[in-house]
Amino acid sequence: MLGVRSSFLVLATALLSTPAFAKADAPTLQSLIGNPDDFKLSASVRVRYETIDGQPRPGFRQDDEELAIRSSIFAEYRHAGFRIGGELFDSRVYLDHRDSAIGTNEVNALELVQAYVGADLGDVLGAGSTTQLQAGRMTLNLGSRRLVAADDYRNTTNGYTGLRADLKTRDGTTATLIYTLPQVRLPDDLDSIRRARVKWDRESFDLRLWGGLVARPQTIAGATAEVGYFRLQERDAPGRPTRNRDLHTVSARVIRDPKPGRWDFEAEGIYQTGAIRSSLAANASLLDVDAWFVHVDAGYSVPGPAKLRVSVEYDYASGDGPGGRYGRFDTLFGMRRADLAPAGLYNAVARANINTPGLRVEAAPGKRFDAFAVYRAMWLADKTDAFSTTGVRDPSGRSGSFAGHQVEARMRYWLVPGFLRGEINAVWLARGRFLKDAPNARSEDTKYLATGVTATF
Secondary structure (H helix, E strand, O other): OHHHHHHHHHHHHHHHOOHHHHHOOOOOHHHHOOOOOOEEEEEEEEEEEEEEEOOOOOOOOOEEEEEEEEEEEEEEEEEOOEEEEEEEEEEEEEOOOOOOOOOOOOOEEEEEEEEEEEEEEEOOOOOOOEEEEEEEEEOOOOOOOOOEOOOOOOOOOOOEEEEEEEEEOOOOOEEEEEEEEEOEOOOOOHHHHHOOOOOOOEOOOOEEEEEEEEEEEEEEOOEEEEEEEEEEEEOOEOOEOOOOOEEEEEEEEEEEOOOEOOEEEEEEEEEEEEEEEOOOOOOOOEEEEEEEEEEEEEEEEEOOOOOEEEEEEEEEEOOOOOOOEEOOOOOOEOOOOOOOOOOOOOOOOOOOOEEEEEEEEEEOOOOOEEEEEEEEEEEOOOOOOOOOOOOOOOOOOOOOOEEEEEEEEEEEEEEEOOOEEEEEEEEEEEEOHHHHHOOOOOOOOEEEEEEEEEEEO
16 A cells, blocks of 8 residues: 555655646636536546545544545526526545445445526615525535535535525625425445445435525624524434434624734634434434534734735534433534545544644645645543544543544645646544543554545536
8 A cells, every 4th residue: 555655645746846737728618618608617527545544433444545536517507697507426436445434425426416497586685685596406505614515525525405595685794595405325335335336316305404694794893794593304214214303503603804914713603402313213212402513713814925824723512421411513514624624534523522722824825836734632522422523432431531633734736727736635643542542442643645636627
């Protein structure tokens, strides 16, 4: 495996330093069809090699690798305020083994994730307002994306089938309302996943997500204020037992975007209530849900060509402790990469049973290059629950609550501006007492590396 890793590192380094790529023109499908105003056509292919030593999740290979390939093609036709669009995704992995950490997060072959119709209704709600409606299969990125998102780092994305309305008033206040049936990625058995078998993803009223967000700019210290509510309703389907989640999730957020020479900040609090079954069994008892999450960060952007930004941040997601209530926060369909850590083979840190401060440094010294590095120390919010999404748990609580130190970094470079971009992601997890001493833990530190290129046509 080391030889393969070295080869990919050498390839990535060579690509990033090859002048020939920098001088090439960026081809697009849109230009090939004559750049019509009423029709959009685009595609992308991402090839990423991932390797991990010291897998933190029990049940998978300690040392693993995969070659993840995600392709997509998108088309949309617009005429007289109406639009119809669709997007086909094809997500596959290679180099995996029988006990590799792969599933529906990595593989979803030939799936029509988007197939929608929409209408732009103009100012039907008053002068200066806008109203847009959309129906069908679609991707969603709402608010902070911590609850509803189309995951981008992960090899597969989230799709939703239903209705969406976007409203905007003359003073800039916006609202987004949804009623959707989240798509359940299929097939979901390991043999079919490893063969990349094609099967249409399933949406049904057995899984519903509805609610919305309202945001108003320039509300507090020049920041945008946002409030939201989402309800997730889940029930058993034939051959698919669930925890029968019925979750009410209420959020509030303020955010002031970064600008050179000034401080920026973001604070979001999310509270979750409702009910969940204690297990997948049909006769399992129902538990009341009482969970919460908070994210806070403050940063400063240094004036100058480096576009340097330094920030401190803090994330807390409750865990499930002893007692008759369920306290583990459920991030619904939120992304993890922007805040906490990569998905893929690592996929160990997300918004569940975690208490973590961090320090982030970002830079974008040109239009073609950007990078960031983050250090965070991590504790369990409840020491009797599994740490985040690792599956490592000590029900007795005797292994303590310190999970370890995580250092991650990402570098991206446009080899051909607008067309071909290279990317390197790396994570080092230095395990703390809990991730070494818990009954199903491993002692080896985790080292994760991913190198890839994305072509956008």
